[in-house]
Amino acid sequence: DAKTTQPPSMDCAEGRAANLPCNHSTISGNEYVYWYRQIHSQGPQYIIHGLKNNETNEMASLIITEDRKSSTLILPHATLRDTAVYYCIRREDLNSGNTPLVFGKGTRLSVIA
Amino acid sequence: DADVTQTPRNRITKTGKRIMLECSQTKGHDRMYWYRQDPGLGLRLIYYSFDVKDINKGEISDGYSVSRQAQAKFSLSLESAIPNQTALYFCATSDLGQAEYNEQFFGPGTRLTVL
Numbered sequence: 001d002a003k004t005t006q007p008p009s010m011d012c013a014e015g016r017a018a019n020l021p022c023n024h025s026t027i028s029g030n031e032y033v034y035w036y037r038q039i040h041s042q043g044p045q046y047i048i049h050g051l052k053n054n055e056t057n058e059m060a061s062l063i064i065t066e067d068r069k070s071s072t073l074i075l076p077h078a079t080l081r082d083t084a085v086y087y088c089i090r091r092e093d094l095n096s097g098n099t100p101l102v103f104g105k106g107t108r109l110s111v112i113a
Numbered sequence: 114d115a116d117v118t119q120t121p122r123n124r125i126t127k128t129g130k131r132i133m134l135e136c137s138q139t140k141g142h143d144r145m146y147w148y149r150q151d152p153g154l155g156l157r158l159i160y161y162s163f164d165v166k167d168i169n170k171g172e173i174s175d176g177y178s179v180s181r182q183a184q185a186k187f188s189l190s191l192e193s194a195i196p197n198q199t200a201l202y203f204c205a206t207s208d209l210g211q212a213e214y215n216e217q218f219f220g221p222g223t224r225l226t227v228l
Contacts, residue, residue: 041222042221042222043117043221044156045219046217085155087155100158101156103155103157104155105154105155106155
């Protein structure tokens with residue numbers, strides 16, 4: 001049980017921002033939100049993670065609502081190479097459980113030229 | 114050179130055959146994982162190991178076994194392959210060190226077909 005809800009698919013125009021939503025309404029206080037993506041049957045690739053605060057790295061930004069019940073992954077300038085399946089994953093803090101990642105079906109993002 | 118390697122990359126076998134998929138890593142990570150992926154679905158965890166002496170069942174361990182021969186090697190076996198084990202198999206590793214930042218690094222995958 002992935003315990004997150006994502007739309008099955010989204011389209012985005014090349015060069016525009018891609019905003020991928022994720023609902024995790026039952027998230028607990030010690031669970032992080034992780035985002036991975038999988039490009040065409042390759043191994044998944046880590047993108048970003050967060051707990052409470054918004055996060056940004058060279059790949060993306062993660063916006064987490066104040067109540068932590070949902071989050072949005074933002075790819076600021078999507079390119080064709082960003083076409084992939086994006087997974088939003090809840091993960092318990094290691095100190096309390098050592099839980100591996102649990103993948104859902106993710107969102108298939110298609111970036112269109 | 115790739116940090117996480119899987120062999121073979123593709124395998125076709127027959128029902129009832131014993132198959133071993135191998136995973137090696139040069140990242141020095143303690144933790145290793147085996148996942149399978151069926152078409153249109155996310156990855157499902159088969160087994161995981163947090164160190165050489167630790168083996169844990171995942172969501173779908175029935176019909177599979179694993180061996181952690183060394184820190185760098187984690188093998189997945191199908192004792193008697195059946196057609197519904199046809200899937201894409203991924204090995205992954207992660208570092209024990211940082212509690213919060215537990216990025217998993219995935220291998221390129223093994224495509225297994227059981228006829």
